[in-house]
Amino acid sequence: MNTVPTPSEAPERVPWYAVALTKRWLTYLLLTAIFAGTCIALSTWQFNRREEAQQEISRVLSNYEASPITLSEALPTLDTFEPDDKWIPVTVTGTYLSEDQFIVRSRPREQQAGVEVLTPLLTEQGNVFVINRGWLPVLPDGTENYTLPAPPSGEVTVIARLKAGEPAIPGREAAGNQLATIELPLIAERIGYPTYTGAYGVLDSETPPPIENPPLAAKKPSLDEGAHLSYAYQWIMFGLLAFIALAWAIRNELRIRNAETDEGKARELKRQQKRAAQPTEEDIEDALLDQASR
Structure with a gap:
């Protein structure tokens, strides 16, 4: 008895959750969430750096060109300093x-190696x-035997702008009169006088002026806040793109697994028809040649 073969039935459509909720894709989701969380943390860090830069610009604008006040007004005690007083000019008289x-x-x-000269002023x-x-630039021969320019002798009146002292750097120690940072407590220990350890002064002027050419004066701080805002938005975009890429990968696997279903075949046929309706590069080139020959 002859039997007529029946066409095989199309496979059932695989739902999205049958793919997305598998162990493999849930693991990818967890890794994507960790990556996105890292991006958000880095974005927050850039936002915070921008806020710090804006605060610094605000201090420069409000303090840098202000009228000088006495050192005792700005620093009533030796070990205190208010961050908002950074760059305030102070006047002090003493002997270097x-x-x-x-x-x-x-x-x-400006991309040249150098050192900064610190001179204690006894008030x-x-x-x-x-x-x-x-x-001062580094010495041409690479040695560290600097001959420091002599400051004005006798009584001198100095105008300087306040900056906070710097912390020590682990693993970098002082050698002789050479310091790794402007560590004011260490300087106080070295010279043996009661010393202001909360802040130091960046020289603006000396009266009388020095006889020898002084070190190169400090530059005015930049008012550019940097690219922190664009970096912050970039990290946010990276986090969003990670989820978009994950969704695309799940959708692509779902499309492949549903390719033999009736719906999948209809979608592929529609895609092929659309592709066939579009002119090829050869068609476009022939059309341009026809127009040129008319």
């Missing part, structure tokens, strides 16, 4: 301790206020 000058290593300027009150007198 030229025999106790220090240099701070690793201070590049009329008997306290020491550290003055950053400026920048």
Whole structure:
């Protein structure tokens, strides 16, 4: 008895959750969430850095060109300093301790290696206020035997802008009169005078002026907040793109698994018809040649 073969039935359509909720794709989802969380953390960090940069710009705009006040007004005690007082000009009179000058290593300027010169100023009150007198390039022969420019001798009146002292860097120690950072407590220990350890001064002017050419004066701080905002948005976009890429990958696997269903075949046929209706590069080239020949 002859039997007529019946066409095989099309497979049933696979629902999206049968793919997305498998162990493999849930693991990918977890990794994507971790990546996106890292992106959000990095974005927040860039937003915070932008806020810090804006605060610094605000201090420069409000303090840098202000009228000088006395050191005792700005720093009523030796070990305190308010961050909002950064860049305020102060005036102080005293005598430089030229025999106790220090240099701070690793201070590049305009892509040139150099050092900064610190000179303690013994004030009329008997306290020491550290003055950053400026920048010197590294020696051409690579040695560290700097001959530091002599500061003005005798009584001098200094106008300087306040900056907070710097912390020590682990693993980098002072050698002789060379410091790794502007670590004010260490300088106080070295010179043996009561010393302002909350802040130091970036030199603006000295009266009388020095006889020798002084170190190169510090530059005015930049008012550019940097690219932190664009970086923050980029990290947010990276996090969103990770989820978009995950959704696309799940959709692509779902399409492949449903390719033999009636719905999948109809979708592929429609895609082929649409592709066939579009002119090829050869068709476009022939049309351009026909137009040119008319």
